Amino acid sequence: MSETAIRVEGLAKCYLIARALGRQPYRTLQEEVIALPKNLWKRALGRSDSMETFWALEDVSFEVGEGEVVGIIGRNGAGKSTLLKILSRITQPTRGRAEIYGRIGALLEVGTGFHPELTGRENIFLSGAILGMRRSEIARQFEAIVAFAEVDQFIDTPIKRYSSGMYMRLAFAVAAHLEPEILLVDEVLAVGDAAFQKKCLGKMEDVAGQGRTVFFVSHNTQAVRQLCTRGILLEHGRVAADGSVDSTLAVYNQRLRDMRIDAETGVNNPENRRGSGAVRFSAVSVEDLDGAERYTFGMGDTVRFRLSFTVNAPMRGVAIVVALRSGMSREIVTSVRHVVTERQMNPGTSSTVVIDLPDIYIRPGEYPLYLHVSEASASPKNYDVLDDLTPPLVITPHGRVLHDNFDPARPLGVFSLPSRMTMAEQPADESDLPRIVPSRPHIVR
Structure with missing residues (x-):
């Protein structure tokens, strides 16, 4: 001791x-x-x-x-x-x-x-x-x-x-x-x-x-x-x-998570939000495929985002970006952009979209959310941003195995890519050993 x-x-x-x-x-x-x-x-x-x-x-x-x-x-x-x-x-x-x-x-x-x-x-x-x-x-x-x-x-x-x-x-x-x-x-x-x-x-x-x-x-x-x-x-x-x-x-x-994304932690907190006010996120929920709200997932799970927004000024279509930040450097490690519609959106229009991130193969850790909604043409004026939302998305190692050479004991980096090894040159004193034949990495789906 x-x-x-x-x-x-x-x-x-x-x-x-x-x-x-x-x-x-x-x-x-x-x-x-x-x-x-x-x-x-x-x-x-x-x-x-x-x-x-x-x-x-x-x-x-x-x-x-x-x-x-x-x-x-x-x-x-x-x-x-x-x-x-x-x-x-x-x-x-x-x-x-x-x-x-x-x-x-x-x-x-x-x-x-x-x-x-x-x-x-x-x-x-x-x-x-x-x-x-x-x-x-x-x-x-x-x-x-x-x-x-x-x-x-x-x-x-x-x-x-x-x-x-x-x-x-x-x-x-x-x-x-x-x-x-x-x-x-x-x-x-x-x-x-x-x-x-x-x-x-x-x-x-x-x-x-x-x-x-x-x-x-x-x-x-x-x-x-x-x-x-x-x-x-x-x-x-x-x-x-x-x-x-x-x-x-x-x-x-x-x-x-018990606090949820309320006025103190997210959607209505001006410290986490910037934008013009022409469009606003009105509700944010992170769910599993059964529709249950949760923020902890295992590697390889599918993460579902249910996002509601309201249009407050004329908009030329709507596009939404969902991104995850690195908890260490605050850099965006992955993002997706979806065009909801390219039609003209009038004030007072509200809508809800569901975005899935299937088989999310990122390392265990906490990943704060970054959400962006704007005109489909990526207007620099009409947009709304929610950054560093609480609680973060939590990825645990208790999911599907990524691949054969994944080391859960040393989860370094953000992504784990499959790899393979070949012996380019045999040691002089071990020339009688069988040569290693390259094989395709096995990825569990």
């Missing part, structure tokens, strides 16, 4: 929030002086502005062993960042205790841990000193940190002049390279380009492979599935699920 790296018992964090209704959150000194007699009178009468308590965390308990890679997932406001701030000793808990066994490297948010007036070089040595490292230990990792962050040209420039991308690259490089026993990473994939995100994931895999403990907070469930072996789901500051990453993500996706 591995040694304990982190033990959390009954952890809770409470914040006080002022409930000053009708009052500006910030006022000038003159305004405060003018309002002082009134505020003192209200306080004497017991009618002063009340304070509301907000529990960011409440009764959180778990234990993490050395070498575990734990993904912390949950919706915005669930308490994920607050938990990491307590574990990294930035914030004190209101109640409970957290025991940390080992040196911590933390990348929480831009602006945490660096002094803006110091240069990149000075901040690297300062961060190492805070971790208790000797100067010689920091110097041994210095070149690797600078190379990873790609800031060698600006390493002697005060970091207050760094861009947010440069700052984040250097912060992650310092956190990952200064040999922490425990690495805490909060939403590192939300900043930076695709190349930086890929580099960060690779480095975290290296750290995990060295037997060190990693805490990874992310909304990117595909990255959590790839990197982590255990998942903890937080809801309203409490632990809602704690187990293998697959089981925890299953609970998380079930919570999203």
Whole structure:
């Protein structure tokens, strides 16, 4: 049994929030002086502005062993960042205790841990000193940190002049390279380009492979599935699920499915929608062939989309695009386009179409939906887009076998193509072995 790296018992964090209704959150000194007699009178009468308590965390308990890679997932406001701030000793808990066994490297948010007036070089040595490292230990990792962050040209420039991308690259490089026993990473994939995100994931895999403990907070469930072996789901500051990453993500996706695509998560949410308003999706449903609504399918299943739309302005026909995004890079991995009609569509017209994706042979993972409806001529004006809909489409490995050389234990990539092997040249000492005859790959339909 591995040694304990982190033990959390009954952890809770409470914040006080002022409930000053009708009052500006910030006022000038003159305004405060003018309002002082009134505020003192209200306080004497017991009618002063009340304070509301907000529990960011409440009764959180778990234990993490050395070498575990734990993904912390949950919706915005669930308490994920607050938990990491307590574990990294930035914030004190209101109640409970957290025991940390080992040196911590933390990348929480831009602006945490660096002094803006110091240069990149000075901040690297300062961060190492805070971790208790000797100067010689920091110097041994210095070149690797600078190379990873790609800031060698600006390493002697005060970091207050760094861009947010440069700052984040250097912060992650310092956190990952200064040999922490425990690495805490909060939403590192939300900043930076695709190349930086890929580099960060690779480095975290290296750290995990060295037997060190990693805490990874992310909304990117595909990255959590790839990197982590255990998942903890937080809801309203409490632990809602704690187990293998697959089981925890299953609970998380079930919570999203229970919410359905409603005003908060999809069709009526302006944050997920863009377009002209000439045509609008009015309902979205993902179903199996029996018509039952669900969002989890096995490889090789048929996925059915039932889409309703309403025309609000004259349209020259209608076309619909259904696409799946990669949960990792947000790139569209597959899409289909269907012309519903090329006839003139008048305002007030509503219709529902059914689009099937048969034998969907993509790797296990979460795939957010991208839906687009427009004129049949692909007008740049009359269109409606729903992007990154919740819940995502979930593909599990419990479907039909793709082909003979499919390896379900290492589901890398998005698609799995059949392949075949031939021996182009026999080894000299094995010339008497029978030559391998090429054969057609066997695909299970």
